Amino acid sequence: MAYSSAGQPDPAKVLLKRESRALRGRVMLPVLLGVAATMAALGTTWLVARLLAALLGFPGAGWPELAAAAALAVLGAALGLAQERAQLAAGEAARTRLRDLTFARLLAAGPADARSVGERASLVVDRVEALDGYFGRWLPTATLALIAPVLVIALAAWADPQSGLLLGIAGLIYPFAMAGTGIGAATASRRQFEQLERLSGRFLDRMRGLPTLVLFNRQEAEAEALGEAADELRLRTMKVLRVAFLSGTALELLSALALACIAWRHGGLSGGDPTAGLFCLLLVPAFFAPLRAFAAAYHERLSATGAAAALAPLLLDPEPEGLLLQEMPPKVVVTFTEVRLSYDAARAPALDGLSFRVNAGETMVLVGPSGAGKSSVLRLLMGFNRPEAGRISINGQDAMALRPEELRRLSSYIGQKPHLFRASLRENIRFARPEATAGQVEAAARAARVADFAEALPQGLDTLVGEGGWGLS
Incomplete structure (x- = not known):
């Protein structure tokens, strides 16, 4: 504001x-x-x-x-x-x-x-x-x-x-x-x-x-x-x-x-x-x-x-408005159409006229030097920023009509430097889904290859790690 x-x-x-x-x-x-x-x-x-x-x-x-x-x-x-x-x-x-x-x-x-x-x-x-x-x-x-x-x-x-x-x-x-x-x-x-x-x-x-x-x-x-x-x-x-x-x-x-x-x-x-x-x-x-x-x-x-x-x-910033998801869609198709995003009016836009489509099940790689707008695309997808122009759609519907937290429900994100909290490996895995069962946590650990080294630790997934992953090599 x-x-x-x-x-x-x-x-x-x-x-x-x-x-x-x-x-x-x-x-x-x-x-x-x-x-x-x-x-x-x-x-x-x-x-x-x-x-x-x-x-x-x-x-x-x-x-x-x-x-x-x-x-x-x-x-x-x-x-x-x-x-x-x-x-x-x-x-x-x-x-x-x-x-x-x-x-x-x-x-x-x-x-x-x-x-x-x-x-x-x-x-x-x-x-x-x-x-x-x-x-x-x-x-x-x-x-x-x-x-x-x-x-x-x-x-x-x-x-x-x-x-x-x-x-x-x-x-x-x-x-x-x-x-x-x-x-x-x-x-x-x-x-x-x-x-x-x-x-x-x-x-x-x-x-x-x-x-x-x-x-x-x-x-x-x-x-x-x-x-x-x-x-x-x-x-x-x-x-x-x-x-x-x-x-x-x-x-x-x-x-x-x-x-x-x-x-x-x-x-x-x-x-x-x-x-x-x-x-x-x-x-x-x-x-x-x-x-x-x-x-x-x-x-x-x-x-x-x-x-x-x-x-x-x-x-004092107003709460973001938008729709709530009635149910999680089984498949997601993401489309960017002539999207423009600027962080500073005095500088060139981070994204200008970006268009692409990602179908369900497809893998897309964004390639470019620092400042090309790769992180900006991810921020838009997760609702942290909104485009100045253009349209972002999910399954044909305007993604910006959804509340930002609803967009994040549709996303899973791992950054370049993921942060590990001072807690057990199990608690870190369960962080995004506190209600996850023990079986779901173990399945996620196997999928992320955490189970490969956790089995050699003294307490397995219950081993405590320090902030930022201290104690792990």
């Missing part, structure tokens, strides 16, 4: 909004628990204010208020614990959903995806992990930061209208302070993730090619280059953390100022019943507590924005 800089929504925001709707129930549970915990804390605050007034010699509170305050404190702690667990569950649900979606899209893209192995690993692991805190902490905390302060202001205004007004002014100032520190934070976080992705891709690629680096005596130069890239990542990470500390400092200054103003307003709690003044003073920490949590979770939003920007081109 292409996005222009003008007239198009930010793809990162589109992705985050879509996933927020999908996980609304998970996100709202910690919000509801947080509101309940806040109400319990406010009740405790009122009772504590009355008890403190009683200690100062003003009657009106005794053992019943003390017992009620203790009960509300225990209830608030229990609700807070439940809120934390609900936040962890929301983050885990988001992480699982997004990792499954990302992995499925990467598998569906196949060789048409130009990312390196390291970049793909970074998408599935680092980028998805960065979104955990957005759904588990940021969204519930941001929502609660809108609700809880309003409840506190309402109670403060009930006890003393001017104290409520002071808290309301502090609440209005805080977003401007956050905006001042956060204008460049999203850009800094996005650059941090871009650097992390480049470093991950480069490190994994160099590790895979370590024997070649040693042969050409380039290991020290590459180690130095990796060190420079890691140092650049450190500097960009510190820029993001600097923003987080600045926002926290601004909040602490605002909190101290509000507390001083309310204390000045009540004149040292002299001249009558101090319950209202004590209550308003105790409400100041309760007012700023959700805002502190908001500031602490703000970097989760910044990290998520950078991660979502990298995931959006992959996850």
